[in-house]
Amino acid sequence: MIGLGLIGGSVLRGAKAAGRTVWGATASKEDADKARAEGFDVVTVEEALHRSAEALVVLAVPLPALPDLLRKVPAGTRLTDVTSVKGPVHDAVHRYAPEVRFVGGHPMAGTSRSGWGAGSATLFEGAAWVVTPEEADDHLNDVMRLALDLKAHVVPTTPEEHDEAVARISHLPHLLAAVLAAVGAGGGPLALALAAGSFGDGTRVAGSRPELVRAMCEGNRDALLMAVDDALGRLGAARGSLASTGGLQKTIDAGHEGRNALVSQPQRSAVSIDLSKPGALAALRNLGSRGGRVVGLNGSTATAETS
Numbered sequence: 001m002i003g004l005g006l007i008g009g010s011v012l013r014g015a016k017a018a019g020r021t022v023w024g025a026t027a028s029k030e031d032a033d034k035a036r037a038e039g040f041d042v043v044t045v046e047e048a049l050h051r052s053a054e055a056l057v058v059l060a061v062p063l064p065a066l067p068d069l070l071r072k073v074p075a076g077t078r079l080t081d082v083t084s085v086k087g088p089v090h091d092a093v094h095r096y097a098p099e100v101r102f103v104g105g106h107p108m109a110g111t112s113r114s115g116w117g118a119g120s121a122t123l124f125e126g127a128a129w130v131v132t133p134e135e136a137d138d139h140l141n142d143v144m145r146l147a148l149d150l151k152a153h154v155v156p157t158t159p160e161e162h163d164e165a166v167a168r169i170s171h172l173p174h175l176l177a178a179v180l181a182a183v184g185a186g187g188g189p190l191a192l193a194l195a196a197g198s199f200g201d202g203t204r205v206a207g208s209r210p211e212l213v214r215a216m217c218e219g220n221r222d223a224l225l226m227a228v229d230d231a232l233g234r235l236g237a238a239r240g241s242l243a244s245t246g247g248l249q250k251t252i253d254a255g256h257e258g259r260n261a262l263v264s265q266p267q268r269s270a271v272s273i274d275l276s277k278p279g280a281l282a283a284l285r286n287l288g289s290r291g292g293r294v295v296g297l298n299g300s301t302a303t304a305e306t307s
């Protein structure tokens, strides 16, 4: 594990709790000291990469730190990551570490707190863990096994589809939370004194570390711009309705439907995917694109649920 912040620290703790042999490395002395105090084996980044020949290496560093790190990764290393954007990470791996074996990863869990102290072994329980494989092979199986050990379910897809989806459901919400928090605070002390559930829920992630949010949003610029345009179009229509034309109900109904689709439990059917057969990669991507997920792995057979 390289990077021992919220996500890296949680993967390290969860993997240890699942009975794996783990070690971590971080450039942050503060996170390293805290992890060592909890009994974790923390080494230098160089030592972690040196030990990496037999290990699955998880990179949990912010996107801007990846190129320098990737240049140091030995050829043949089995690598995954937890970065919230996938297209730029795949591009960086192809460019700076073309000889490594890489499966992109993104666990869909977090809190607005950061650093080793905010992590927990159970952070990923019940969460979606995206994988963006370029091949269906033993390395992909190892990455999926890690996610399943941490009690997440695996959603396989392509980097492009991932980036478009998370622009809508993660990066845009962070921007909207920032805007909403600023608008609310603009109402002064009375507005903040009255703030209750809706303001608190809608602005929670505005409490995240600003530089991490910026890196996340800028890392997915193109897809996020499209999501922002969609949001501005809807907000503009809502404003027009409110100011003059009527029809506000349409905007609110569309939101109500979107929320219902999120909270309603889809009917899921169980399927098996033989990962040793040609066509397994397409079958996995197809599963994920339709909202399905892998929930178990037995040898080279994935147990999956379609939605």
Ligand SMILES: O=C(O)C(=O)C[C@]1(C(=O)O)C=C[C@@H](O)C=C1
Pocket: 083, 084, 107, 108, 109, 110, 111, 112, 169, 170, 171, 205
């Ligand atoms: O729950 C939170 O605090 C989060 O922000 C988690 C969240 C998100 O839901 O947008 C944020 C970034 C991660 O890459 C995945 C998930």
